[in-house]
Amino acid sequence: MKFIAITGGVISGLGKGTITSSLSHLLVNSGLRTTAVKIDPYLNYDAGTMNPYQHGEVFVMDDGSEVDLDLGNYERFMNLDLSGMNNITTGKIYKYVIEKERKGEYLGSTVQIIPHVTNEIKGWLRKVAGEWNADITLIEVGGTVGDIESMPFLEALRQMRRDGDTVLFGHVTLVPEIGSSMEQKTKPTQHSVNTLRSIGIQPEIIFARLKGKLSSESRKKISLFTDVPEDGIIGVSDVQNPYFLPDIMKRQGVLDYIFEKLQFRGYRYSDVWKTFRENLLNPRESVRIAIVGKYIELSDAYISHREAFTHVTGKHGIGVEMVWINSDDLKKSTSVLNTVDGILVPGGFGYRGVEGKIEAIRFARENSVPFLGICLGFQTAVIEFARNVLGLRGANSTEFDPETPSPVIDLLPEQKGIDQMGGTMRLGALPVSIKQDTIAEGIYGTREISERHRHRYEVNPNFIEKLESHGMRFSGTDSEGIRMEILELSDRENFIATQYHSEFKSRPLNPSKVHEYLVLKAFEHGRRNK
Ligand code: GLN
Numbered sequence: 437m438k439f440i441a442i443t444g445g446v447i448s449g450l451g452k453g454t455i456t457s458s459l460s461h462l463l464v465n466s467g468l469r470t471t472a473v474k475i476d477p478y479l480n481y482d483a484g485t486m487n488p489y490q491h492g493e494v495f496v497m498d499d500g501s502e503v504d505l506d507l508g509n510y511e512r513f514m515n516l517d518l519s520g521m522n523n524i525t526t527g528k529i530y531k532y533v534i535e536k537e538r539k540g541e542y543l544g545s546t547v548q549i550i551p552h553v554t555n556e557i558k559g560w561l562r563k564v565a566g567e568w569n570a571d572i573t574l575i576e577v578g579g580t581v582g583d584i585e586s587m588p589f590l591e592a593l594r595q596m597r598r599d600g601d602t603v604l605f606g607h608v609t610l611v612p613e614i615g616s617s618m619e620q621k622t623k624p625t626q627h628s629v630n631t632l633r634s635i636g637i638q639p640e641i642i643f644a645r646l647k648g649k650l651s652s653e654s655r656k657k658i659s660l661f662t663d664v665p666e667d668g669i670i671g672v673s674d675v676q677n678p679y680f681l682p683d684i685m686k687r688q689g690v691l692d693y694i695f696e697k698l699q700f701r702g703y704r705y706s707d708v709w710k711t712f713r714e715n716l717l718n719p720r721e722s723v724r725i726a727i728v729g730k731y732i733e734l735s736d737a738y739i740s741h742r743e744a745f746t747h748v749t750g751k752h753g754i755g756v757e758m759v760w761i762n763s764d765d766l767k768k769s770t771s772v773l774n775t776v777d778g779i780l781v782p783g784g785f786g787y788r789g790v791e792g793k794i795e796a797i798r799f800a801r802e803n804s805v806p807f808l809g810i811c812l813g814f815q816t817a818v819i820e821f822a823r824n825v826l827g828l829r830g831a832n833s834t835e836f837d838p839e840t841p842s843p844v845i846d847l848l849p850e851q852k853g854i855d856q857m858g859g860t861m862r863l864g865a866l867p868v869s870i871k872q873d874t875i876a877e878g879i880y881g882t883r884e885i886s887e888r889h890r891h892r893y894e895v896n897p898n899f900i901e902k903l904e905s906h907g908m909r910f911s912g913t914d915s916e917g918i919r920m921e922i923l924e925l926s927d928r929e930n931f932i933a934t935q936y937h938s939e940f941k942s943r944p945l946n947p948s949k950v951h952e953y954l955v956l957k958a959f960e961h962g963r964r965n966k
Contacts, residue, residue, distance in 0.1 A: 443577045
């Protein structure tokens, strides 16, 4: 089996995920069966319980796994649907090892990090490669070399090579540029490679992160000190957009180098993103879209929305300027919304920010501003409509007000009383049926779709008739017709919300349909108002 393992050195946050994704993109589009595994050396079982403030967005896969946002990049760059198996955490490995130990499967031996934990890691990686029947499996090791947490993983990778697997090591380092002359410093790279060597790993590719272009002098110097041939030293300069990175790496010959090292013959790269990149570089038009959320200080919390808009730009040449609005600020005044062409209210948990989201939706509805609500944005659109159109004062979700006189959003009866912590969460790709002659049908061009979910609460069936008789139309439901999935307004063209998270399946050449719709409607709206 053939693997490329990407480790990181010097500091965190160098964009190892983007580099791994870019490499996967190059390999997939060369015709190689490729898959990728992200190793997160933390003890959490998965990212499901992590606060977006600390960790950025929780990404959801088809099989319902809640994973690190890097997995979203893998999917977008490779245009493949991955599964929970593609994300290993220390928590997952330890849970597995301890369960095995409890069943007596270690036959009374003392269970240790080496060999028991490392064996499970190796087994997991080989299993993924096998299930995918992969020509090449990329493995990104989170953290930086030298961290205690990542040691068992690096040790497992070192052993794999010894066991007879082909493992090519790539190492991401930083080349700082110092002073007004921007002198490139290679010392941190040398130290970091030394740390890697001290645990028995010699890298064969160096990805040198820097602002500008890696000078030939720096390349020579890094090569001399690290024993990596100059061809294997790839300068990764700052890019305006991560989607430009595969091209930058390709131009430096990274594919030829890897094909040679791993003896892949007869593969040729086809550049499927050419037009996409050109549109990103020179959008002909632009719109301003407000993102009304509560984690706006950390834009990584909404990374899949940002990407979905980027995909729309790449397809239509309409740039999207995202205007980050803290939903709480809208409780005082919604006047900032006068400056935007469209409004997105994304998902979220907990009451903080909800009243501001409701104000944003009211503004969009009353002023005919194009609107898209996702998950909590869908639920707050129902609450807004119940309060301000149906006149149900105090209407709310029981998530925020368990005593509300009008629980328009509620748990379904079978969910009640079950443990709240993740137990009843509806997760992953599920079918959605679209009704005939609706805006949704026009947008999707089909009546059956599958989209990813991450929610617990639903539109309360007892209120549906009333909401619909006042002009809210539920144009998509689950296959049984019990759970509402898409809503629109019967007298409006540019108001739509979905219970599912269409942002998770948005891909560069196949953007989320509702994000695309929002941008196109925002463009029309902006032009009319100019
Ligand atoms: N908190 C809401 C629910 O659990 C919405 C979840 C979300 O927006 N992801 O149903």
